Amino acid sequence: MSEQQPTPSIPAPKALSVAPMMDWTTRHARNFLRLCHPHARLYTEMVTTQALVHGDVPRHLRFETEEHPIALQLGGSDRADLVHCAKLGEDWGYDEINLNVGCPSDRVQQGRIGACLMAEPDHVSEVVAAMQAAVKIPVTVKHRIGIDGLERYEDMLDFVDKVAARGCTHFIVHARIAILAGLSPKENREVPPLRYTDVYRLKQERPQLTIELNGGVKTVDEIISHWQHTDGVMIGREAYQNPYLLVEAQRLWGVSELPSRADILRAYLPFVERELAAGCPLNQITRHILGLLQGVPGGRRYRQVLSTQAHLPGAGINVLKAAAAAAGIDL
Structure with missing residues (x-):
């Protein structure tokens, strides 16, 4: 039996997606989440370039047709490897390639992956430009609002501007800094305060860019609120721990009878x-x-x-x- 819900009066829906989450957004999870929302963009777990260059490509890249629209998130920093893996993602049928510049774990830092790359905007801009030149599908960047020692809004703006100058137009911004020394990945999702206004300001000052907000979103009302200031919302752990939130979000697409x-x-x-x-x-x-x-x-x-x-x-x-x-x- 469907569940009747009122449809809120809001502008036409903007982007909605489910964040890439290690060990969580597997193929089994994504097939289930697609049933919860037919329009949300789904992301793979972060797949490292080394896993694709030296490992079992089908195991990492296999997905079902029903999962579209779906993005492949890559973790890496070597230009040649990222270009190779972006081409693999396109060949396998992904709709988007996303570069991880947000993961704060010690393990990925040792491989020069994730949030530590926010300290290397010139290098990130170079590799993203090379990836874009190699594929026809969009290449996007997911990053934090800052890291240790680069915590000001101006530091984030400098990062975005340098990457955008090489042609990247789509940024997904986790509205917390990542503290790379002293906090675990779990603590980095909870301890640094959310700074939504930094993401709003980025969209306001760079209106030509597509800016999506990620971090701490738990309700449909919060999605609506963030949509007023950004181009889209990415939901993380709440979509996994309470997936019916995605079903309820179908109301934003005018669905009145929810499954x-x-x-x-x-x-x-x-x-x-x-x-x-x-x-x-x-x-x-x-x-x-x-x-x-x-x-x-x-x-x-x-x-x-x-x-x-x-x-x-x-x-x-x-x-x-x-x-x-x-x-x-x-x-």
Whole structure:
């Protein structure tokens, strides 16, 4: 049964996307998230250039047609490797190549990947220009508003201006600085304060650029609010932990009858069955759908069944059906 919701009176919708998240925005998650919102742009996990140059390319780049529009996020700094991997992404059918200049982990810093590159705007501008010259699809940059020692708005503006001067027009801005010395990646998502006004100011002062805002967005009302100042909103962990937010966001596209949580689960079943038949363990699939019943009656029991049974040897579609039944949903 669909869920009736009022449609807010707002301007035509701008961009909405789900952030690239390591270990979270896998192919299994993206297929599920696409069911929650037909228009949101989905991003892969960050894929390092070394994983593609030396590893299993199909394992990293495979995706389903239903996932479009979908962007490949690359992590790396070597110009030749990034050009090679951007071409791979285009060949595999991705709609966008995104360069990670925002990840704060120690591990990626050691590989000269992520937020540490904000200290090298000339180098970033060079590699992005080379990637753009190599492919016909858009090349975008996702970055923080700053890092240690480069925390002022003016520092971010200098970074954006130098990259934009080489032809990049689309920036996705996480509205927190990254503290590279002393904070874990988790702490870097929570401790530095959100500075939305810096992102708003960037759009105001550089209106010719496409500026999307990322960081701390949890409600449809917040999406609407940020849309008033930017070209789009990227939702991170809230889209994963409470994916029905994406369903509710369909109201911004004029949808008045939203699919219910049960509708979403039923629509996901064929994909689950195909993956099980291909030998994928159930828990690798269902770990991405634990949040669907967040905050509704039966949700806790649903999560308990999946968490305790989906990893057992031989677990199959019957476990997912049992979890749904525990929440009063007949699959």
